[in-house]
Amino acid sequence: MKKLISIVITAILYGCHTDDICSETISKCICKKTQYNITNCKIFYPNGNIEQEINFKNKKLHGTITKYYENTQISFIMNYIDDIQQGYMLSFYENGDLQYYAYLIDGQEVGKTINYEKDKDIFLVAERENNKLIKIKKYFNNSDDKSLFWKDGIKINH
Numbered sequence: 001m002k003k004l005i006s007i008v009i010t011a012i013l014y015g016c017h018t019d020d021i022c023s024e025t026i027s028k029c030i031c032k033k034t035q036y037n038i039t040n041c042k043i044f045y046p047n048g049n050i051e052q053e054i055n056f057k058n059k060k061l062h063g064t065i066t067k068y069y070e071n072t073q074i075s076f077i078m079n080y081i082d083d084i085q086q087g088y089m090l091s092f093y094e095n096g097d098l099q100y101y102a103y104l105i106d107g108q109e110v111g112k113t114i115n116y117e118k119d120k121d122i123f124l125v126a127e128r129e130n131n132k133l134i135k136i137k138k139y140f141n142n143s144d145d146k147s148l149f150w151k152d153g154i155k156i157n158h
């Protein structure tokens with residue numbers, strides 16, 4: 001969530017405005033209107049590599065938001081529909097390996113979210129039902145080390 005906030009703040013600070021589509025580069029930011037009333041803003045690092053790509057529709061986040069490391073590897077991908085997080089949220093390590101996976105409906109994580117270690121092993125799996133956390137499994141050295149359970153949002157012993 002912190003990454004998302006930094007994406008939006010960066011867009012504002014760099015001069016990308018959804019109500020005033022940029023026709024030229026302004027402080028390393030280019031915004032242009034595409035088809036279906038979508039405004040695409042690209043923000044660049046000082047070296048010219050792309051840092052973020054953000055899409056808006058009717059002044060709301062809409063479509064895929066992508067953030068990049070300075071080495072051009074993707075660091076974060078999130079989808080929005082009318083300012084609400086929808087679909088896959090992915091975070092990557094700087095080498096391109098998957099770090100975090102979640103699926104969101106109406107801004108809420110549903111099902112399993114998975115955190116990976118840098119060595120690609122699963123570190124933590126959180127499970128949710130009806131917008132409530134029901135189980136967290138922590139893994140150490142590829143073994144199921146400890147599971148924690150919740151019921152109605154309250155941690156229970158299982």
